[in-house]
Amino acid sequence: MREKISAKRRIINAILNSLVFSAALIIFVLVILMAGYILFRGLPHITGEFLTTKPSMVRETVGILPNILNTIYIIIITIMIVLPLGVGGAVYLQEYASNKKAVKVIELATETLAGIPSIIYGLVGMLIFVQFFTLGTSLIAGALTLVIMTLPTVIRTTQESLKTVPQSYREGAFALGAGKWYTIRTVVLPSAVDGIITGCILAIGRITGESAALLFTAGMANELLSPLDAVQSDNAGSTLTVSLYMYAKERGDFETAFAVAAVLLFISVIINVSVKIAKNKFKRGEEK
Amino acid sequence: MKKNKIVDIAMRWLFTVCGFLSIIFVIVITAFLVSSGVPAIGEIGIREFLFGTTWASTAKNPEYGILPFILSSVYGTFGAILIGVPFGVLCAVFLAKSSSRKASSVFSSVIELMSGIPSVVYGLVGMIVIVPNVRALFGLPDGANLFSAIIVLAIMILPSVISISQTAIQAVPHEYEEASLALGATKTETIFKVTLPAAKSGILASIVLGIGRALGEAMAVMMVAGNVANMPSLFKSVRFLTTAVASEMSYSSGLQRQALFSIALVLFIFILLINIILNFVVKRERK
Incomplete structure (x- = not known):
């Protein structure tokens, strides 16, 4: 076979093949080098003290405990609000909605939300939550902003997994005399739980990586906040990403910035692995 | 009951x-x-x-022309697409058609890692690695310019371009490829002459999505583009629509602050237009 191809074709084939291979190789090396560089610059500065204290002007030490806690607070508040709303929205689209036009408009709106840049969310969050609802620059205002931002993610993944719940499950429940809500609560949602978890993890990833939407809503403070402070207005606090930005851009403290970047890299690896595990479970459920 | x-x-x-x-x-x-x-x-x-070509919001006689921001955003996005899309599509071909399963699974994990890295981390690496190298390479006084921003954005849009293109390539019916192979085309010729043209609209969608990403990115651009309100030029410090909003927000007041909201409105309209185009492309594909 091979001999029948003309020399010109063989050369073009070889060029195209090597283009594909080298593009993949370049990106592969680029990412590995980048991750390696971040760890190389950041890891030496990650110490027990760095992770468990707040920055102190007097002792001239930096610590990122406030930022770690703020990130966790914002994740918990956001997920607690967005999860019921997003799952509810997906249930409506998949189980209740009978008007096709309404579904189309809702899906269009969800796609629009997904496409809005985070800096615009930051601005609108500031207008709505910080000013209009007078929450002040606070963790709670930041979390509420992120609720709007992560809603499309939760709706989409939940909807995907609701679609895979076999129709016969619902029919079986109805045949036994169960009401609609009872069926959803006891049959449909439990079968879709893996997809809901995937959506949750994806949302957590989005929240952890977010910075532009939080700059003007959650603020830039580095004070230690208790969980009780976190849900009150006017308690500003920066997450890990915002603190990275502040250390790098405003203070020129690149050692600390790289250390935070290394921590963020670890978190995103953990999130990636969790998504994979959740999705694998999801797939296995489908095969059953 | x-x-x-x-x-x-x-x-x-x-x-x-x-x-x-x-x-x-x-x-x-x-x-x-x-x-x-x-x-x-x-x-x-x-x-x-x-x-208006001059933005001087804090001057005695303030001027609020945002053409520099609009053009910087457009040029920056265009440059990022020009570099990022060919790389992305080639990578998607590698992922979808590579003969080694192990290689493509390792590569797709790398791409997933890439999409999970926060934008400020890209900004930081750009600031420390790309900016000084651009300065040294082109003999410039400062490396924080449009060119550096384009490089960083090109890297940042890759994961979305790759994943959408890959899905489109894999959705091409096998019969098309089998017919081409049966006619004597090689595997490579089939991919480039049959599969890619058939996946055209999906790849187009990935480009539109990439445009949206690049246009909306704020933090990474803020860290590498220099952030001066110049009319755009490849080796000049520039400000995008996104960074124009972010950089003055914290200390602005009065008309200046209102003008920042107007910039956000312009950006929002751009993004809505892109969403409409994306919908149009995807819908045409379904037909």
């Missing part, structure tokens, strides 16, 4: 409200942006605002 029925009706209402939440949010966001963005445009004058 009656109680169950009441609960059923209540839950139906609750779910309906959740369902319409997306629409409500879009309307609220639009309303807030329009109501806080329009007054300044009215005061400055729409022509002066959109086509």
